[in-house]
Amino acid sequence: MRKVNFKNRSWNISGNLHLPDNFDKTQLYPAIVCVHPGSSVKEQTAGLYAEKLAQRGFLALAHDASFQGGSGGEPRYLEDPATRVEDIRCAVDYLTTLDFVDKNRIGLLGICAGGGYAANAAMTERRIKAVATVVGTNASRAFRELNFLDTLEAVSAQRTAEANGAEPMITNWTPNSAEEAMQAGINEFDMLEAINYYRTPRGEFPTSNNKLLFTSMANLITFDAFHLAEFLLTQPLLVIVGDKVGAFGSYRDGFDLYNKAASSSKKIHIVKGASHYDLYDKRKATAEALEKLVPFFQENLF
Template sequence: MKTVKFKNKNWEVAAILQFPENFDENQKYPAIVCAHPINSCKEQTAGNVYGKALADAGFITLAFDASHQGESDGEPRFLEDPATRVEDFRCAVDYLTTLAFIDKNKIGVLGVCGGGGYAANAAMTERRFKAVVTVVGANYGRLMREGDLSADTAIKTLETIADQRTAEANGAEPLITVYVAPNEEARVQAGLNDIDIVEAVDYYTTPRGQHPNSPNKLLFSGLAPAVAFDAFHLADHLLTQPLHIVIGDKVGTFGSYRDGFELFNKAASKDKSIQIVSGASHYDLYDIPEYTSQALDKIIPFFKKHLA
């Protein structure tokens, strides 16, 4: 494993390269870009579960912190901007092509949760990705628009963002909110009992998955572009690469189950598959070996087929 950095515009993106056993820098290897979920970082599921397993299977993997987040540069901090997130993928491929031991014609992409939605979106215009995998891939724009599922949620959200931007333009401190309740007690007090929310708090705020590069902070005033983002827009025209989608059948409010089927049905890929891991929830497929091993039993052969 090696820590590296690559450029996105005029700032640096922090990443981790992982190598197969008996790596030989004089050989050429297929590579896979691994993208973390919303509210995550490179050291969590994308890097330490899927990235590691794929490296063990013979691939070079590159897991990176999104710009403005984790150890990556970019101001303002804690920004979740879809356009920048998608550009990170292109810059990751740029970086991989500079490495002599990478086969430039054998680069794939894997994304988890929101990273899966971004991976699919990036692959539509990044033709250097030759194969695409999403694990509980979620369309972040849909999540932002739905909120409490009322018809005018998106408009209310945008109006609140507009008010906050006005306040900050006139001297107010930036509003930093949270993705999930900061602890189990706060979740219970708020009455948040959906399985995805319960398990998100468990993953991000306990030793199970907690990491200092994933501080549960979000810049509220920067969210307007996310409300208008659709990760799967034009997939029926532009997403033509081989595609494998992994979802669990324990369905929660984050919607990765239905997003998986929407992407599968919409994608123009002629070679596409959807894997439903029985008994698995959204967060089970982050790090629970019983379920991630089943996902990887399909993911690894898929990448070997299309990047070999």
């Protein structure tokens, strides 16, 4: 693995470039951009899939989102969907500068919210020849099912406060522990599994610090990752979901994307007995996902 940097506008994006075994810089390789979930960083589930894909002959790039992790950009902890999509375009830009990347064989894989961003990027980024999602979510749909008008009122009030000298409001993506969640009356399956992944030794990483700029919520609520997919998402598509359904909605969103996509070649695969977070790192679930991802990318990138 090589640590790399590339630009989005004026700041650096931090990436890990996973190289195939017996890498030969004189050869041309197919490449896959791996996009992490919201609140995540490149060393977590996106990095796991990137590493496994590299072991199967692909060059795989996982990167931190702008404003987060090891990447630059201000304000910190901003989750801006449009910039997340631009990060993907910039990752493709970077790959095209590498002499050992075949510029005509670039694919895209997104996990959770990264799946929604990946699908959205592929609609306008024609250099992407195949796109896959693992428990991909349309984050706007999830947030719009909450008290979104109340949230937008609160965001507006917070922007006024910050314009008049208040400190930016930083909130958490999840409670910091299962105990904290229970004390707050939160016992939903997906949320508890998110805490178990992100806030315990199972998946935690120092730069994945559970911080979200509160005013990001306006961007998240209004961004529809699948808008115009029925016209613009034409590349080969693979959607992978688990059938243990929780409130985050990746099962429903997976079928929504599959049904909407204009792709003439599209598949959906259900991993039986797997939850949203099983498909982040659990050996059995991720192995089954990779059994579908590898031949999909081989078929469309080799």
